[in-house]
Structures are given as structure tokens and as C-alpha cells.
Amino acid sequence: KETETLASELSKSYTAPTKLNDSALRKFAGQTNTPSLQKCLLRGIAFHHAGLDASDRRIVEEAFTSGSLFCLCATSTLAMGVNLPAFLVVIKGTSAYRGAANGHQDIDMGTLLQMVGRAGRPGFDKSGTAVIMTDSLSKTRYENISQGLKVVESHLLESNNLTECLNNEISQGVITCAEEAVDWIKHSLLFHRIQSNPLYYGLSGRGNDNIHSFLLAKCADSITELSKIRAILEQDDGTFSPDAASHIMSRNFIDFETMKSIVKLPHDCGPLQLLHMLSRCEKIQTPVRRAEKKELNEAYKLVKYKFEGPQSKIRIQTPEQKAFVLLQSSIGKHHFRDASLRREMSNILDGAFRILAAVEEYARVGSRNGQVAVQGWLMRRSLYSSLWGEKDGVLNQINGISHEMTKKLTNNGIKTFADAMNSSSEEIVDALNVTPSFASGVRTASAKILQRTLKLSACTKPNEAGGLDLHIKVERKVKGGDTGGDRIVYYSLLVYTDRPGGLLHYCEDLASDAEMIVSCPPKFGRAYIRLLGNIVGIDEKVAVDGNDSIEKSSFKLSPAAARASSSAPKTKKPAPKAKPPSPRKRLFNSHQSSVSKVSDLRLHKRGRINKNTSKDEDCIVVDSDSDTENPHSLNKGQQQKTKSQTLVTPSPHPSRRQTQQQQQQTNNTPAPLYNSSRSSSQQRNAVASGRTKSSHFAANTSSKSRAVRNTTSSWFQQKKQQKTSQSS
Numbered sequence: 001k002e003t004e005t006l007a008s009e010l011s012k013s014y015t016a017p018t019k020l021n022d023s024a025l026r027k028f029a030g031q032t033n034t035p036s037l038q039k040c041l042l043r044g045i046a047f048h049h050a051g052l053d054a055s056d057r058r059i060v061e062e063a064f065t066s067g068s069l070f071c072l073c074a075t076s077t078l079a080m081g082v083n084l085p086a087f088l089v090v091i092k093g094t095s096a097y098r099g100a101a102n103g104h105q106d107i108d109m110g111t112l113l114q115m116v117g118r119a120g121r122p123g124f125d126k127s128g129t130a131v132i133m134t135d136s137l138s139k140t141r142y143e144n145i146s147q148g149l150k151v152v153e154s155h156l157l158e159s160n161n162l163t164e165c166l167n168n169e170i171s172q173g174v175i176t177c178a179e180e181a182v183d184w185i186k187h188s189l190l191f192h193r194i195q196s197n198p199l200y201y202g203l204s205g206r207g208n209d210n211i212h213s214f215l216l217a218k219c220a221d222s223i224t225e226l227s228k229i230r231a232i233l234e235q236d237d238g239t240f241s242p243d244a245a246s247h248i249m250s251r252n253f254i255d256f257e258t259m260k261s262i263v264k265l266p267h268d269c270g271p272l273q274l275l276h277m278l279s280r281c282e283k284i285q286t287p288v289r290r291a292e293k294k295e296l297n298e299a300y301k302l303v304k305y306k307f308e309g310p311q312s313k314i315r316i317q318t319p320e321q322k323a324f325v326l327l328q329s330s331i332g333k334h335h336f337r338d339a340s341l342r343r344e345m346s347n348i349l350d351g352a353f354r355i356l357a358a359v360e361e362y363a364r365v366g367s368r369n370g371q372v373a374v375q376g377w378l379m380r381r382s383l384y385s386s387l388w389g390e391k392d393g394v395l396n397q398i399n400g401i402s403h404e405m406t407k408k409l410t411n412n413g414i415k416t417f418a419d420a421m422n423s424s425s426e427e428i429v430d431a432l433n434v435t436p437s438f439a440s441g442v443r444t445a446s447a448k449i450l451q452r453t454l455k456l457s458a459c460t461k462p463n464e465a466g467g468l469d470l471h472i473k474v475e476r477k478v479k480g481g482d483t484g485g486d487r488i489v490y491y492s493l494l495v496y497t498d499r500p501g502g503l504l505h506y507c508e509d510l511a512s513d514a515e516m517i518v519s520c521p522p523k524f525g526r527a528y529i530r531l532l533g534n535i536v537g538i539d540e541k542v543a544v545d546g547n548d549s550i551e552k553s554s555f556k557l558s559p560a561a562a563r564a565s566s567s568a569p570k571t572k573k574p575a576p577k578a579k580p581p582s583p584r585k586r587l588f589n590s591h592q593s594s595v596s597k598v599s600d601l602r603l604h605k606r607g608r609i610n611k612n613t614s615k616d617e618d619c620i621v622v623d624s625d626s627d628t629e630n631p632h633s634l635n636k637g638q639q640q641k642t643k644s645q646t647l648v649t650p651s652p653h654p655s656r657r658q659t660q661q662q663q664q665q666t667n668n669t670p671a672p673l674y675n676s677s678r679s680s681s682q683q684r685n686a687v688a689s690g691r692t693k694s695s696h697f698a699a700n701t702s703s704k705s706r707a708v709r710n711t712t713s714s715w716f717q718q719k720k721q722q723k724t725s726q727s728s
Contacts, residue, residue, distance in 0.1 A: 001291065004036055006092075007047040007073040011040045028063045032056050041069075048074040050340040051291070076111050087128060089119040094134040094142065098287045106138075109145065116146065153200055154190040160256040163222040164249075170232060171242045171250040178238070181219040182212060191215075225256070229263045230366070244366040252358040255283055262359050267369040267500040268551075272305050274359070274379050275327060284351035285319035286344050293317070295336055296325050303328035304388060323348060333386050333403050349383055356380040363503070370496020370503040374530055377492060387536045394537035395420060398445045405432050416537060420446040449535060451478050452489035452511065456531045456540035460520070470495065470518040470544065472529055474510065487511070492532045497524040498551045525550035 029041040046060045063069050095104045120128025132142050144150045169175040194201050203214050226232045231245040249259045258281045296316040326345045336342050356376050363373035393406040412431040428439035458472045495505040495518050505518045524546040531540035
């Protein structure tokens with residue numbers, strides 16, 4: 001944004017007529033769709049930065065190379081990647097903003113010298129001019145740099161540079177002990193500079209013995225760090241040899257901190273733990289710029305895996321969070337409007353492929369953790385195919401089919417390769433609106449894939465030693481399918497148990513029938529046989545139970561919760577405290593004495609319906625708390641012990657009312673209270689005379705509550721009439 005603002009201000013303030021070719025400027029301005037760039041190009045000025053589209057950057061570079069532009073405002077990326085020399089180079093400031101986590105930092109010397117080196121056009125100028133604008137405190141420093149007076153010091157002792165360099169030599173067999181490591185350093189720039197400027201490297205004396213002891217201690221520390229991650233094997237005589245981690249670290253160009261994270265991966269890790277490990281690698285991280293935070297927060301809402309904590313409060317602010325979002329956005333095919341984010345996402349993928357290859361290789365030959373090898377393999381395939389799994393659709397792996405076309409096919413019931421092969425060309429044409437030849441090509445490609453797919457079967461059999469052997473059989477699903485000698489489909493076979501270091505067998509580039517016998521360990525809970533294809537949607541998996549308990553993964557919870565549950569001591573949970581009574585219950589208990597002579601007319605909400613204890617079809621038996629005449633007169637213990645069953649009769653149908661009254665008179669049984677067949681005067685008399693023995697209510701589905709309110713109000717009216725008559 002600063003380069004755009006500067007170019008815009010220069011174009012506004014420049015009023016002198018230009019001698020450049022106006023037609024060429026109009027031509028370049030017409031090729032871009034960015035309004036601010038068009039206005040600047042018409043005045044002979046342009047800007048160049050990472051946020052521009054690739055097409056706009058090409059237009060600006062071509063215009064500057066042809067001589068149509070007389071001023072170009074650019075960032076340091078122009079000096080590092082594109083050779084565009086100029087007569088005058090002005091460096092406006094020697095510090096740059098590196099994100100919220102780092103703030104403003106000085107531009108490193110290499111980048112600064114690259115920008116200064118752009119001054120002077122070979123073949124056009126005999127000399128060039130470079131202007132460095134900086135503060136007064138740094139003036140002397142940059143003067144020495146421009147004049148070549150700055151002494152170059154070694155950075156071998158900084159960070160983990162010495163550890164990584166020694167590991168490369170140990171992996172090749174050049175260094176086998178600490179003394180050989182010191183001899184190797186004596187042929188480097190560090191040894192020559194430490195003799196001339198020992199204070200810069202933290203050494204007080206200049207003697208050879210002091211320098212030798214200092215370097216020997218530094219090498220011993222690096223060797224110890226390599227030994228902690230099992231990259232080297234130390235012997236009793238002081239020598240050491242490289243292990244699997246050393247070769248993997250050197251072969252895949254993995255830095256020490258990343259290799260340490262790979263070694264610490266748990267044996268039962270999942271895709272979430274693998275994503276967190278990748279996003280913590282500094283080599284693939286980029287600073288978070290202010291202008292891209294909004295897009296990153298929008299993309300975070302769409303990714304599959306989330307950070308812990310309240311999701312509404314999470315904001316993308318650190319390079320680790322940015323890498324976490326970009327990795328998942330690449331799999332989900334999320335489109336960023338910012339061109340710099342798209343380019344950084346592509347760069348992150350290149351680093352992630354290299355790290356995941358190291359994860360898979362170390363799991364196979366180092367830690368022997370089969371689950372880690374499987375997850376590394378699947379994550380690498382997801383980044384390559386932009387698919388998490390078969391549920392996301394598989395047909396976009398065919399050339400010419402995009403994610404949008406895959407969604408259209410899914411909506412029309414064509415989800416797998418088998419669906420595409422069995423569908424007619426007309427169905428595919430109707431779903432995608434393509435030509436019949438393209439639809440025929442989709443069916444042909446699906447058929448070729450299915451002809452080369454394999455199926456898996458396995459079982460356990462006892463061996464002569466008393467243990468178990470896994471008998472594994474891999475065969476082609478389509479018998480007699482013509483492969484044609486190509487490598488459209490190939491598999492990797494992994495056999496492992498649920499225990500740490502349980503990888504039993506690994507085989508790659510499997511494309512034909514095979515049978516094998518794999519010996520199992522003495523004790524294991526479950527063995528997994530995974531047949532992983534290079535194409536999503538053709539995998540096979542078989543699980544075989546062993547002779548021991550199955551070890552459950554600790555990462556079914558979140559990573560933080562799993563760590564807390566594994567580290568915390570297992571103690572017996574205390575009994576839950578009794579809840580205090582609710583305000584309604586306290587009010588009920590406090591007024592028991594004041595209403596002791598009044599019948600309880602409320603419905604008991606705690607009643608339990610028992611439908612099978614009554615023989616009468618018109619009755620439902622409800623277990624109430626009491627059947628006494630006055631439940632409030634009982635004490636608490638009696639109320640808990642007393643239980644009875646109260647018959648609650650629903651309102652009968654009008655046609656059955658007369659029959660019911662006759663039966664009641666014949667059997668000499670009182671009619672239920674609040675029966676709709678009784679008059680309101682009879683109900684009032686029943687309440688006033690106190691003939692009720694318990695709170696029986698008619699379960700009328702439409703007017704139950706209204707009946708209770710009407711009866712209660714009638715009782716109060718009766719009391720009021722009595723008081724009025726007495727006073728008169």
C-alpha cells in the first residue's frame with residue numbers, strides 16, 4: 001500500500017509534459033484492470049509489489065524495461081527476483097514492518113546490497129547512483145557498507161547453524177568425533193574471524209588453546225543436541241555414527257527444530273496434530289500483514305480443523321496461525337483475492353511436501369510408528385489432490401473436471417468412479433453441459449482406474465512358535481483387466497499394530513496381485529492393514545484383533561485436553577454436593593402450616609404414569625406422593641413413606657355419559673371429582689362440605705386447567721358469601 005500511495009502522489013504532483021511515447025503508455029494502461037495502476041501508467045509512473053496480480057507485474061516490468069516508465073515505486077522483492085537495473089535507486093528507509101509479532105526490523109545486509117546493486121544499467125550507463133535514506137544514528141554504518149568497509153563476520157554459531165552443518169558432515173561420514181568437528185571448523189570463516197575478533201563471538205582470550213577449548217565446547221553442545229533427537233549413536237570410545245534421523249534431516253534439507261518436532265510426534269497422532277506440527281515450522285511461515293487479516297479470518301471459518309477456545313474470539317494474528325489456515329485452505333480450494341496470499345500458499349505447499357516426506361520416512365525407518373506413516377502419507381496426498389477424503393468427491397482427479405463440475409455430478413448422483421463408468425454419456429452431458437466426446441472421455445478414464453484397483457483381505461493364523469501370523473492377500477478387483485503397462489494407479493501397503501513402534505511391514509509401488517505372511521508381535525490389541533492408493537477413493541483397510549487389549553488413542557479429545565488427562569494424577573471423583581432447595585420449594589415448605597386445613601388442588605408434576613396397572617380402559621394410573629385427606633398435615637418422613645395410586649378419569653364422550661352414571665349408581669361408587677357430567681353446583685357443594693379425601697382431578701385434555709381455576713374461584717366465592725352473611 002505504501003508503494004501505491006507514493007506512486008499516486010508522484011503522479012499527481014508531476015505536471016511537466018513527458019517526452020515519452022504516449023501511445024505506448026496508453027497501451028500498457030489498457031492491459032491492466034487495476035484503476036490505480038492505470039492512472040499511474042498514463043503519467044509514466046508505476047508501482048510493483050507482491051500484492052499485484054502476476055499479469056499486472058508482468059505489464060509493469062515490460063513497461064520499465066522498454067523505457068516507457070521514468071519512475072517505478074517497488075518493494076525489496078523487485079531487487080531479489082527481477083533484473084531491472086536503473087540509473088538511480090533510492091532506498092526510502094532501512095527498516096520494514098515484519099508483522100504484529102516482530103514489528104519493524106532493519107533490512108538485512110544481503111537485501112540492502114541487492115537493492116543498491118540495481119543502480120547502473122550495463123550498456124547504457126558508465127556509473128550508477130544509489131541513495132540510502134536512514135536515521136542519523138545508522139548513517140555511519142550504511143556509509144561503511146556502501147564503501148565496502150564493513151567487515152563480514154561468521155554466523156555459524158548463531159541459532160542452530162552449527163548443529164545443522166555438523167549433522168550434514170556426520171551423515172556423510174566426514175565427522176565421527178568431536179575433535180574431527182573442531183578440525184573441520186578450522187577450515188571455515190569462523191576460525192579466521194574468531195582469531196581476529198574473539199570478543200564478537202564471546203571469547204575473552206586470543207590464544208590457540210582458548211580458541212580450541214571454546215570450539216570444542218560448542219561442538220560438544222551440538223553433538224548433544226543431535227543425540228537427544230536420536231540422530232546419532234554415541235559409542236563408549238567417544239565416537240558416534242549417524243542414525244536414520246541424521247540421514248533424513250540431511251537428505252530432505254530439514255532444519256533442526258523441525259526435525260525435533262518430527263521426532264516428538266506421538267505414535268497415535270492424527271491429522272490435527274500433523275497440521276499443528278507443520279504450521280509451527282518457521283521455514284514455511286510468513287508474517288501476517290495488516291491488509292490480509294480480514295481474508296484470513298474469513299478463510300478460517302471455512303477450514304475443517306479449528307484452534308482450541310471460543311471460536312468467536314479467535315483472530316489470525318501470528319505466522320503459525322496463518323500457516324495453519326493456508327494449509328487447510330489449499331486442500332479446500334479456497335480462493336484468496338489477495339495475490340500475495342495465493343503465492344504464499346503455493347510456497348507453503350512446497351515446504352510442506354518436503355517436511356511430510358521426512359515425516360513418512362522417519363516413521364518407516366526410524367520410530368516405526370505405522371499410524372504416523374499413514375497420516376503423513378494421507379496428508380501429502382490431500383495437499384496434492386486438494387481433497388480430504390472420498391466424501392469431498394473423487395471425480396475432480398480426472399483431467400478436465402474441476403471442483404464445481406464435481407459438485408454438479410454429485411447432485412446428479414454421480415459420486416464415484418463406478419458411478420461415472422456405469423452412467424451413460426447423455427447423463428454426464430446433462431449434468432455438466434459438455435460435449436458428448438468429453439463425457440465419453442470421463443467414462444473411459446473411470447474405467448481405466450477401476451480396472452487397476454486392488455482389493456485386500458487378511459486373517460490371522462497360529463504359527464509353529466505359538467504366536468500369530470498375518471496372512472495378507474492383495475488381488476485385482478477386475479479379473480483379467482488390461483493394465484497396458486502404465487502407472488495410472490499404484491498403492492502403498494502398510495501393516496502396523498496399535499502399539500508404539502508397531503510397524504510390521506511396508507511396501508510401496510504395489511500394482512498387481514500379491515500374497516505375504518507377516519509375523520505379529522507376542523502381544524498386540526489390533527493390527528491394521530492399509531492399502532493406500534495414489535488416487536483418493538480407492539483405498540482399502542482391514543483390521544484384525546489380536547491377543548491383548550486394544551490401546552485407545554489419546555487424541556479423540558482435543559490435544560490440550562489429552563495432554564492434561566494423561567499428565568494429571570488419576571484421583572477418585574468426590575461425591576456431588578446436594579443441591580439447595582429451589583426458591584419455590586422453600587416457599588412451599590414455609591407455608592405448609594398456614595394451609596394445613598385446605599385440600600391440595602394442584603396437579604403433582606412429579607407423578608409417574610403407569611399405563612399397565614389398571615384394567616379399566618378409561619382410566620390411567622398415576623403414582624402420586626400421597627393419598628391422605630390432608631397431605632400437608634403429615635410430617636416429612638410420613639410424606640416420603642406414603643405412596644398410593646390415584647385414579648384419574650378422562651372426560652367421557654357425550655354418548656357414554658348416561659351409561660357411566662348408571663354404572664356408578666349401581667355399584668354405589670362415588671363419581672370422580674370434576675367429572676364433566678356433574679353440574680357446577682354439585683362441584684361447589686363437594687368442595688365446601690369437605691367431602692374430598694384427596695386431590696382427584698379430571699384429566700380433560702381440552703379444559704383441565706380451566707376446570708381447576710373455576711373450582712378454586714367457586715370455593716373462594718363460597719367463603720366470601722359466608723363472611724357476608726355473618727356480618728349482616
